[in-house]
Amino acid sequence: MTSWLYISPLMLVLVPFFVLPILVVLVASVFETDGFGGLIPTFTLANYGTVLTSGLTFNLYFETVKFTILTWFFTLLLGFFVAYFLVFHVRNPLLAIGLFLICTVPFWTSNIIRMISWIPLLGKEGLINSALLHLGLIREPLEFLLYSGFAVVVAYVHQLTIFMIVPIFNSMARIDKRVVEAAIDAGASRFDIMRLIIVPLSKSGIALGSIFVASIVMGDFFVTKVMSGGGSASVVGAFYEDISVLQYPGAAASAIILTVILLVMVSLILRSVDIRKEITQ
Amino acid sequence: MSAVPQSVAVADARVTKHAIAPSRGSRPWTFYVLAGLFTFYVIALYGPMICIYILSFQDVRGGLVFPMKGLSLHWFVDLFTQVRTGDVKGAFDRSIKLAIVVTVITVVVSFMSAMAFRRRFPGDNIVFALMIGSLVAPGLVLGIGVGLLFNAIGIETSPYTSALGAQLSWTLPFGVLVMFAVMSRFNPAWEEAARDLGASTWQTIRLVILPVLAPGLVAVALFGFTLSYDEFARTLQTAGPQNTLPLEIWSMTLNVTSPSLYALGTVTTIISFLIIGAALGTIVFIQKRRGARAS
Amino acid sequence: MAVLRGDIELAGLTKSYDGVTTVVQGINLRIPDGAYCCFLGPSGCGKTTILRMIAGHEDPTGGEILIGGENVVGLPPVARGTAMMFQSYALFPHLNVRDNIGFALRIRGLSKKDRNRQTDAMIEKVRLTELADRLPAQLSGGQQQRVALARAAITEPRVLLLDEPLSALDEQLRVRMRLELQRMQRDLGITFVHVTHSQLEAIALADMVVVMDRGEIRQAGAARDVYATPRDRYVAEFLGGQNVFAGRVDAINGDLASFASPQMKHIAVPVGSAPVSTGDTIDIAVRRDDVGLVRPGVDVAADTSWLASRVLAVEYQGNFVKVMLDATGTDEFIAYIPERTFFRDPYAIGDVVQATWPSHLARLLAKTTALTA
Numbered sequence: 001m002t003s004w005l006y007i008s009p010l011m012l013v014l015v016p017f018f019v020l021p022i023l024v025v026l027v028a029s030v031f032e033t034d035g036f037g038g039l040i041p042t043f044t045l046a047n048y049g050t051v052l053t054s055g056l057t058f059n060l061y062f063e064t065v066k067f068t069i070l071t072w073f074f075t076l077l078l079g080f081f082v083a084y085f086l087v088f089h090v091r092n093p094l095l096a097i098g099l100f101l102i103c104t105v106p107f108w109t110s111n112i113i114r115m116i117s118w119i120p121l122l123g124k125e126g127l128i129n130s131a132l133l134h135l136g137l138i139r140e141p142l143e144f145l146l147y148s149g150f151a152v153v154v155a156y157v158h159q160l161t162i163f164m165i166v167p168i169f170n171s172m173a174r175i176d177k178r179v180v181e182a183a184i185d186a187g188a189s190r191f192d193i194m195r196l197i198i199v200p201l202s203k204s205g206i207a208l209g210s211i212f213v214a215s216i217v218m219g220d221f222f223v224t225k226v227m228s229g230g231g232s233a234s235v236v237g238a239f240y241e242d243i244s245v246l247q248y249p250g251a252a253a254s255a256i257i258l259t260v261i262l263l264v265m266v267s268l269i270l271r272s273v274d275i276r277k278e279i280t281q
Numbered sequence: 282m283s284a285v286p287q288s289v290a291v292a293d294a295r296v297t298k299h300a301i302a303p304s305r306g307s308r309p310w311t312f313y314v315l316a317g318l319f320t321f322y323v324i325a326l327y328g329p330m331i332c333i334y335i336l337s338f339q340d341v342r343g344g345l346v347f348p349m350k351g352l353s354l355h356w357f358v359d360l361f362t363q364v365r366t367g368d369v370k371g372a373f374d375r376s377i378k379l380a381i382v383v384t385v386i387t388v389v390v391s392f393m394s395a396m397a398f399r400r401r402f403p404g405d406n407i408v409f410a411l412m413i414g415s416l417v418a419p420g421l422v423l424g425i426g427v428g429l430l431f432n433a434i435g436i437e438t439s440p441y442t443s444a445l446g447a448q449l450s451w452t453l454p455f456g457v458l459v460m461f462a463v464m465s466r467f468n469p470a471w472e473e474a475a476r477d478l479g480a481s482t483w484q485t486i487r488l489v490i491l492p493v494l495a496p497g498l499v500a501v502a503l504f505g506f507t508l509s510y511d512e513f514a515r516t517l518q519t520a521g522p523q524n525t526l527p528l529e530i531w532s533m534t535l536n537v538t539s540p541s542l543y544a545l546g547t548v549t550t551i552i553s554f555l556i557i558g559a560a561l562g563t564i565v566f567i568q569k570r571r572g573a574r575a576s
Numbered sequence: 577m578a579v580l581r582g583d584i585e586l587a588g589l590t591k592s593y594d595g596v597t598t599v600v601q602g603i604n605l606r607i608p609d610g611a612y613c614c615f616l617g618p619s620g621c622g623k624t625t626i627l628r629m630i631a632g633h634e635d636p637t638g639g640e641i642l643i644g645g646e647n648v649v650g651l652p653p654v655a656r657g658t659a660m661m662f663q664s665y666a667l668f669p670h671l672n673v674r675d676n677i678g679f680a681l682r683i684r685g686l687s688k689k690d691r692n693r694q695t696d697a698m699i700e701k702v703r704l705t706e707l708a709d710r711l712p713a714q715l716s717g718g719q720q721q722r723v724a725l726a727r728a729a730i731t732e733p734r735v736l737l738l739d740e741p742l743s744a745l746d747e748q749l750r751v752r753m754r755l756e757l758q759r760m761q762r763d764l765g766i767t768f769v770h771v772t773h774s775q776l777e778a779i780a781l782a783d784m785v786v787v788m789d790r791g792e793i794r795q796a797g798a799a800r801d802v803y804a805t806p807r808d809r810y811v812a813e814f815l816g817g818q819n820v821f822a823g824r825v826d827a828i829n830g831d832l833a834s835f836a837s838p839q840m841k842h843i844a845v846p847v848g849s850a851p852v853s854t855g856d857t858i859d860i861a862v863r864r865d866d867v868g869l870v871r872p873g874v875d876v877a878a879d880t881s882w883l884a885s886r887v888l889a890v891e892y893q894g895n896f897v898k899v900m901l902d903a904t905g906t907d908e909f910i911a912y913i914p915e916r917t918f919f920r921d922p923y924a925i926g927d928v929v930q931a932t933w934p935s936h937l938a939r940l941l942a943k944t945t946a947l948t949a
Contacts, residue, residue, distance in 0.1 A: 006397035007408055009390040010453060014408075017450040018415040021426025028429060082322055085315040089302040099319070101561070106326055108507040109553040112530050113546040117329035120336055125346045127332060158325065180301055190311065193301060211417065219419030221514070226534065236419050243425055255422045266417050470666035473633055478680035478731060479654035488682070492670045571670050571711060 022259065029252035039248055047253035056238075057254070064235045067149070067224065068217045071156040075213050076206065078157065079164025083205075084198065087172040100169060107162045115155045115223055122146035122154070147229030155227045156217055163216070164209035171205030172198065204273040211266050218262055330550065337543035345540060356544040369529060369545060376526035377552075379440050380509040383448050387505030388498055390449075391456030395464050398457075416454040420514030423450060428518035443519035451515055452508045456501045463497030496564045503560040507553060580657055581644035582734035582767035583609040584630065588639035591625050599625050601791040602639065607784060609644075609734075612761050612768045614778035616814070617788035623771045624739060630769065631660045631737050643735060656735075659728035663739040665720050667712040673723050674699065674708045680731045694730065701763070702726045717745045718753055725760060736761075738770040742777060754780055775815050779803050787811050808942045809859045818861045820941065821904040825856050832935070833858070839904065843881040845938045852940070859941035866933045867911035869899065869923060874930070882932040885909060887923050899923060903931055 029047055032040040051057050082103065090096040106114060121127045122145040129141040144150050175198065183193050221236040235258050242251035302312055332347075340351030360369055398405065415423075427447050431438050438444070471493065475485040491498070513527040520528060526549060533542045584607040592598040600622040607613045615623035628634040630641055632653035640647050648656045667676050675682075678695035686694075699708050702722040712720055721741060728736055741757065742750045758781060761768045772778055778785050779799040786796040787810075795807040806812035812820045823843070826836040832844040833852060845860050852858060876882055885903035892898075897918040903909035911931055923929055 003397045003400060003402035003405075006393045007402070007405075010394040010397075010412070010457070011408065013390070013446060013449045013453055014411045014415055016430075017427060017446040018411060018418065018423060020430055021423050022418065023426075024430045024433065025422060025426045078318075078322060081315060081318055085319050089308075089312050089315055091302075102323060103326065105554075105557060106330065108503065108511075108557050109330070109550050110511045110527060110530065110546070112511075112513060112527060112534065113333065113549065114330060116534055116542070117333040117546065120332055120346045121329050123346055127347050130347060158329070161322070161326075184301075190301065190309075215417040215419075219417075219421070219514075221419075221421055222531070236421050239419075239425075240421060248429075251425075255419070255425070259418055259422060262417055262419070263414060266413065270413070468666060470662050470664070471668060474660075474662055474666040474668070474727075475679070475683075477631065477633070477653045477660045478727070479683045480679075484683060488679075489668055493668070495670075571713075 022256075025252045025255050025259075028248050029256050031249050031252075033247060033249050047249045048257070050250060051253045051257060060233055060235045060238050063224070063232050064218055067152055067156065067232075067234070068214055070153045071160060071217050072210060072213050074153065074157045075161045075164045076209070078161050079168055079209060080202070080206070082161070083165050083169040083172055083202075086169060087175075100165075103165055104162055111159050112222070114159055115226065118151065118155055118158070118227070119146065122151055147227070147231065149228060149232060151227040152224050152232060155223050156220075159223070160213050160216060163212035164206075167208035167212075168202050168205035171202040175201045207269050207273040211269050215262055215266060218258065330546075333543045334547045334550070336540055337547040339540040339543070345538065345543075356540040357548070359539070360541040360544045360548070363541070368524070372524050372526045372529035373549075373552075375440060375523060376510055379444065379448070379525060380506045382441065382445060383452055383509035384502050384505035386445075386449060387452045387456045387509075388502050390453055391460045391501050391505075392494075392498065394453075394457045395460035398461070399464065399469075412454045412457060415450045420451065420512075421517065423447060424515040424518040427515075431519075437521065438519050439521040440523070440525070444516050444521070444525070447515040447519045448509045448512050451512060452505045455504050455508060459501050459504060460497065463494055463500070467493060496567050499560050499563050499567070503557065506556055510553065510556075580734045581609050582657070583607060583644060584613075584735060584767060584769070585642040586626070586630075586639065587642065589626065589629065589636055589641060590638040591622070591629060591634070592637050599791055600629075600636075603791075603793060605786065605793060605796060607767060607769065610765055610767055611783045612758070612770065612781055613784040613786065614782035615769065615771045615786045615788060616773070616775060616778040618773055618814075620790075621788040622791040623786075623788050627660075627737050627739055627769060627771050630735070631658050632656055633660070654731075657733050658735045658737055659731045659733035660737040661721075661724045661728045661739065661741055663741070664744050665712075665724040667720055667723055667727070669712055672709050672711050673704055673715070676712070676723055677726045677730055679727060698726045698730045701729075702760075718749050718756075721745070721753055722756065725757075729760070729764060733766065735767045735769060736764070738768065740771055740773070742772070742774075750777070757781060775803075779815070787814060789814075804863070805939065806861060806941065809861075812861045812941060817864055819864055819867065819907070819909050820859060820861050821907040821909070822857055822859050825852060825854050825858060827854060828852065833940075839883070843883065843938070844935045845881075845940060846936055847940050850940055859943075861939045861941050862933050863937065864910050865896070865912040866937045868932050869911055869913060869929045870932060871921070872928055872930060876930065876932055879935050880932050881935045881938060882930045883909070885929055885931050887925050887927045887929060889925060890923065901929070901931055 028039060030043050030045065032042055032044055032046070034040055086096050086100055090099065119126070123129070124141040124143065124146070126146065128145060129138075132138045133141065179197060180193060183197055188196070219236055221234055221240045224232050224234040225237050235254065239251045239255050239258075242248075242254070302309060335349070336345070336347070337356055338352050338354070339349055339356060340353050341355045342350050398409075424447055427443050428438055431443050436442065467490070471489055472485055475489045480488065511527055512525075513531065516525055517528060517531075524532065530542075530545060530549070533545060584605075586603050586605045589600055589603040590598065591600040603626065615626060617623050625634060629636050630643075630648075632648065632651060632655075636649060639649075641649050643656060643658065648658075653660070668679065671679070674692070674695055677698055678691045681691045681694060696705075696708070699705055702725060704719060704722055704726070707715065707719060712723070715723065724741075738757075742753055745753060754777065757768075757770070770778075770781065779802070782799050784796065785799050785802045787794045787802060789810050795802055795811045802811060803815050803817060806815055806818060809820050812818040823835040823837060823840050825833045827834050828847065831846050831848050833847045834844050835841065843860075845858075847858075870876065870882075872884070883901075883903045885901035887899060888902050889900040890897060891900070892915075893912075894915070896912045896914055899911045899913055899918075901909045901911065909931065
């Protein structure tokens with residue numbers, strides 16, 4: 001019973017600041033708006049109906065899911081191979097930890113700043129275009145670099161690769177090197193080892209990283225808006241706009257749908273990996 | 282006698298061959314490809330930020346992009362003195378103070394929660410699920426939810442109530458997860474040995490558990506501080522009338538079109554780096570005094 | 577301070593989990609004050625659980641534990657006058673040798689001066705004075721063990737409990753540390769209860785060996801009793817050094833039993849006053865070093881039992897040669913032949929030999945049941 005004593009502070013935070021807010025949003029989603037920012041307490045599923053049948057919703061989800069998949073793909077690729085490099089190719093363990101820390105340090109700085117730091121780089125007058133023009137590789141500045149889907153994905157990958165590197169590094173570091181040696185003894189090629197040993201044994205790290213990346217991208221609202229120059233929208237971005245014009249019930253319905261989708265997705269991924277064992281080993 | 286060098290040579294050859302990347306000798310081709318990828322990643326990671334730092338020293342006549350027209354501290358001064366850039370100093374102040382409170386609470390609560398999770402208890406899966414849920418749920422939705430909740434109850438949103446709670450809902454899951462990892466290295470036999478020698482529960486915590494876990498607690502503190510200091514989505518709707526630093530940055534992003542935004546970026550990053558340096562330095566110091574091997 | 581007795585009595589001691597798995601089955605045992613007692617058995621036999629219950633780190637499901645005559649069940653470890661040396665030592669990694677050893681004193685609130693005085697005396701005793709400022713990570717296995725011992729001994733316990741203290745060490749170190757433990761025990765004069773799965777360790781160290789199997793005591797007694805005169809097949813096989821085989825009794829003449837099977841027609845076993853009748857199947861033990869080997873056709877002395885057998889394997893063991901024989905068909909049969917004797921007429925694999933032993937040296941083993949008394 002002392003366990004409940006120890007866990008009560010955590011519950012004191014989680015209940016009022018996670019459970020209740022979700023419930024409040026849930027309740028708001030079944031209310032009606034009086035058009036002026038007030039809420040009429042009733043029970044109506046009309047909001048959900050509007051959200052689920054609107055073409056706008058479909059577009060929003062399409063955009064958001066598109067960015068999520070692209071981000072996930074590139075962060076996975078980059079994260080996996082960076083972790084692989086650190087675990088298997090760096091000889092000095094102290095150096096590996098040092099390089100690992102170098103990768104994590106930006107995580108501790110402001111993500112908004114990191115996002116806008118791409119602007120002077122990618123813009124029409126930015127560093128990349130200027131360099132390419134100067135080198136004569138292009139004749140006109142590349143427009144797609146900034147205020148486009150490309151920029152959005154770049155910003156997300158820049159921010160989120162670390163979430164892949166850390167758990168995958170963790171999983172890979174636990175692989176018994178002697179298993180690899182045994183495989184080499186048996187004549188396995190480099191790619192065989194990757195396919196048959198490394199990837200399966202890193203599955204839990206990949207799953208954990210995917211949870212972080214997917215939930216952050218799907219739940220984000222400002223990166224998409226800023227880096228696409230308003231050209232693309234995200235589900236939570238639209239939620240934010242709706243809230244700004246006091247369209248609470250509709251926004252709430254949209255938010256609940258997204259949260260449910262996120263929670264379902266995460267619990268599916270978690271069924272294939274036991275987090276508690278993963279972290280505590 | 283000649284048999285000995287030969288077997289040693291054979292053993293050496295085996296060692297060099299039997300690894301993805303052998304521990305001695307020449308490197309396989311994949312090493313160079315991967316090293317190149319890693320270098321590219323680090324450059325891409327730090328490059329843009331470094332550009333911002335450089336650009337913040339932009340001359341008065343300069344604009345938001347390269348080339349640099351000269352070097353000056355103009356924009357830093359601009360940042361702190363101009364009204365149109367908002368109340369930056371105040372925002373710094375508020376952010377750091379709030380972050381300190383969040384850090385202390387995060388460390389204490391994460392420690393207690395991880396201690397609780399060492400044994401199964403009724404409902405432990407639910408608590409764990411709630412924690413993960415809080416981590417994964419869209420920050421803005423929770424922020425709005427908290428705002429609506431406080432409105433409904435009739436309390437004003439303010440930094441040390443609603444914003445604090447909202448930020449904790451983000452930092453605590455991280456903190457607890459880090460503590461899980463840290464505690465897994467903790468040998469329960471140490472606790473039993475302490476009890477065997479007569480220590481009470483509190484003495485065991487004070488003399489054995491906390492000192493051994495100290496580097497992990499510093500790591501949790503680092504998480505707590507930086508996550509709070511940089512937190513945006515949840516704080517947006519819960520901070521009340523006055524901005525924290527990330528909110529200030531956000532409004533500048535939308536409104537200000539001068540390098541003073543970059544100057545802000547530089548200053549806030551310096552603070553972050555100082556905190557990180559302090560934390561890492563503390564951990565290294567503790568490890569050195571313990572004579573523990575890097576693992 | 578009055579010297580407290582450190583004799584231990586376990587009465588009906590039981591431990592079960594969830595009412596389903598019973599790990600310790602109603603143990604009864606008396607350990608005299610100042611004895612070195614070894615609990616011996618394979619993993620899972622309950623020996624560590626018993627140790628932890630004596631220490632107070634686990635609570636029994638039933639029964640009593642009396643130390644110095646008082647029932648300690650329910651008392652915390654520190655109130656029992658016991659101290660435990662943990663497997664892999666559990667030295668506090670953040671404290672140096674001196675602070676590790678002096679930990680218990682610090683808990684009791686001794687002043688730094690008093691603490692250091694007593695701690696330094698103990699450090700002297702275990703001969704670690706030059707290493708007093710080192711951290712556990714900087715010590716060798718043997719040094720860590722001495723720190724663990726000192727840390728436990730400084731509390732002046734009446735019983736010292738050791739959980740497989742030598743398992744973490746390599747072979748040579750293990751032998752050296754055994755002497756260290758013996759020395760400590762004689763020096764301190766208190767009861768030691770030592771849990772191990774190594775029978776050599778147990779018989780080398782212990783005044784009293786307690787052989788356990790699946791939560792029950794099979795035999796408890798002096799090392800020599802347990803090794804040379806095991807009570808039943810389990811003890812004989814666990815301790816080693818014995819050949820154990822079974823046979824159906826054909827006739828009993830005087831106090832010698834003879835057997836039905838043609839293989840065993842030259843064997844006679846003294847059964848004394850044991851309740852054995854014809855038709856019973858009995859277990860017999862013959863010490864491996866009592867067995868001699870002769871070529872077929874060589875005359876065998878009177879009062880000698882012998883078995884015809886074939887050599888399966890020969891293992892040179894330095895002072896003696898281990899010859900493995902196919903004699904009874906079902907059980908292992910091994911002869912330890914003194915090295916010089918063996919090489920006068922060495923046997924090769926496949927040779928037919930007669931395994932002989934003086935009849936009176938064979939022993940009847942009890943049926944395998946738990947020791948209840």
